[in-house]
Amino acid sequence: MSEALMAHAERTIEVGSKSFAAAARLFPPETRRSVLMLYAWCRHCDDVVDGQDLGMHAVAQDSAEAVRALAGLQAQTRRAYTGEPMRDPAFAAFQEVALRHAIPPAFAFDHLAGFAMDVNETRYETIDDTLRYCYHVAGVVGLMMASIMGVTRADVLDRACDLGLAFQLTNIARDIVEDAQMGRCYLPARWLREAGIPLDQVAHPRHRAALATVAARLVDHAEPYYDSALAGIADLPPRSAWAIATARNVYRQIGIEVKRRGAHAWDERVGTSKATKLWLLAKASGTVLTSRLRTMPPRPATLWRRPGHAGAADPGAAHAAGA
Numbered sequence: 001m002s003e004a005l006m007a008h009a010e011r012t013i014e015v016g017s018k019s020f021a022a023a024a025r026l027f028p029p030e031t032r033r034s035v036l037m038l039y040a041w042c043r044h045c046d047d048v049v050d051g052q053d054l055g056m057h058a059v060a061q062d063s064a065e066a067v068r069a070l071a072g073l074q075a076q077t078r079r080a081y082t083g084e085p086m087r088d089p090a091f092a093a094f095q096e097v098a099l100r101h102a103i104p105p106a107f108a109f110d111h112l113a114g115f116a117m118d119v120n121e122t123r124y125e126t127i128d129d130t131l132r133y134c135y136h137v138a139g140v141v142g143l144m145m146a147s148i149m150g151v152t153r154a155d156v157l158d159r160a161c162d163l164g165l166a167f168q169l170t171n172i173a174r175d176i177v178e179d180a181q182m183g184r185c186y187l188p189a190r191w192l193r194e195a196g197i198p199l200d201q202v203a204h205p206r207h208r209a210a211l212a213t214v215a216a217r218l219v220d221h222a223e224p225y226y227d228s229a230l231a232g233i234a235d236l237p238p239r240s241a242w243a244i245a246t247a248r249n250v251y252r253q254i255g256i257e258v259k260r261r262g263a264h265a266w267d268e269r270v271g272t273s274k275a276t277k278l279w280l281l282a283k284a285s286g287t288v289l290t291s292r293l294r295t296m297p298p299r300p301a302t303l304w305r306r307p308g309h310a311g312a313a314d315p316g317a318a319h320a321a322g323a
Contacts, residue, residue, distance in 0.1 A: 022277050023247035028239045034101060034148045037093035042111065042141055044090030045073050049115040066119045070112065077108050103147045110140040110307070118184065127188045127221060130172070131165060131304040138168035139306060149240045158299055159232025161306045163248060166225035170255040173215040173222075177203045177266040187214060208263035215265060219255040226252050228299055234291040241291070245284035250277060 020039070027035055048069050080086055080095040098108065114136025124130045142164030146157055172179070172186045179185060180203035185192075189199055195210040202211065229248055233241045253272050258265045272280070 020247055020250075022281075023243045023250060026239060026243035026246060026281070028237070031148060031237075031240055034097045035145060037097045038141075038144055038148065041090045041094035041097075044088075045112065045115060048073060049118060063119065070115055070119050073115070074109070074112055077105075077112065081105050081108075097148065101148045103144050106308070107140050107144050107147070110136055111144070114140075123189065124186055125189050127191070128304060130169075130186055130188050132307075133186055134165045134168035134172075135161065135304075135306055138164035138171075140164065142167075143306075146236075149236055151235065153235065155296070155299065156232050156235045158306065159229050159235075159296075162225040162232075162299075162303065163229035163244070165304070166222040166229060166248075167251045169218055169222035169225070170251050170258075173218045173258045174254055174265070174270050176211060176215060178269075187218065191217060208266070212262040212265060216259045216262075219259045222252075222255055224300060224303060228303060230287070230291070231294075231296050231299075233288060234294065234296060238288065241288045242284055245287045245291075246277075246281045249280035249284050249287075253280060 024032055024035055024039075049066055051065075051069075076086070076088065076091050077094070080091050080098060083095075083099065086092040086095050094108075097103065098105075114133060117133055117136060122133065124133060139161040142160035142162075143157055146160035151157055151160065176185075176187065185199060185202055187202070191214050192199055192202065195214050197207045197210050197214070201207060226248060230245070233245050233248075236244060250272055253276065254270055257270045257272070261267075261270065
């Protein structure tokens, strides 16, 4: 059963995220196992809600189906925390990771709350609204990943969350047109109005030039979160720090490429070549070495704060916890 779970997790990440799969190979074996199993659960939950397979071949679901699917995920997650045997490989993997590393249930349910935002067709008026979504679908994944690596300090967890926020901002910029074609938009509506793009015409080719300015703005907005995350790498075990620094470099490079391509950023899916990944991997090794020589600076007060921390509040998280 254990080998089957690992095989399932490896297949999931290889198909679902080639960018993170490359960096994940750098983790020490036990950490890599847990990271991949957590990823498999996150990918599974996303697929169930969207009616897709490993992020592809989406099948339209009506709202009632999506609500039932989400409720099923919430129920299975609760059962996983009780230690009840899990038949679904993704939930068996999650149970192993969550119980072994004492991942707080609040983190798992905060993640599910992100899918609820899709199910409920949440609209995003400001960049803070977008960042709240980013927290649920990616920032809290950073918190769970950090828990796997043994992180308990709140300030280091903040940096892990910041990396998740930066990743998701990059993902949104890369996938703007694809998301819009599915009827979803995570861009701040205020930014779209300022760029002269009607909310229901985000994917229209006539708006590509204006959309490129919005995407560039989003990529720029991710930068201080990438910087903040970099400051926390020194507090991770060396091989884990190398893996995370590599993932940071790879995702950040995707954003740079989206910005460089301008109006042509959505002609084909932006990624990084194998050669570029190897260069970024080598660059990350130097980053890890030099990070040990620095003291972590205070986190900038201007950055968005994760829910439930330093007085921040989030209705979505509260809803998920009570679901």
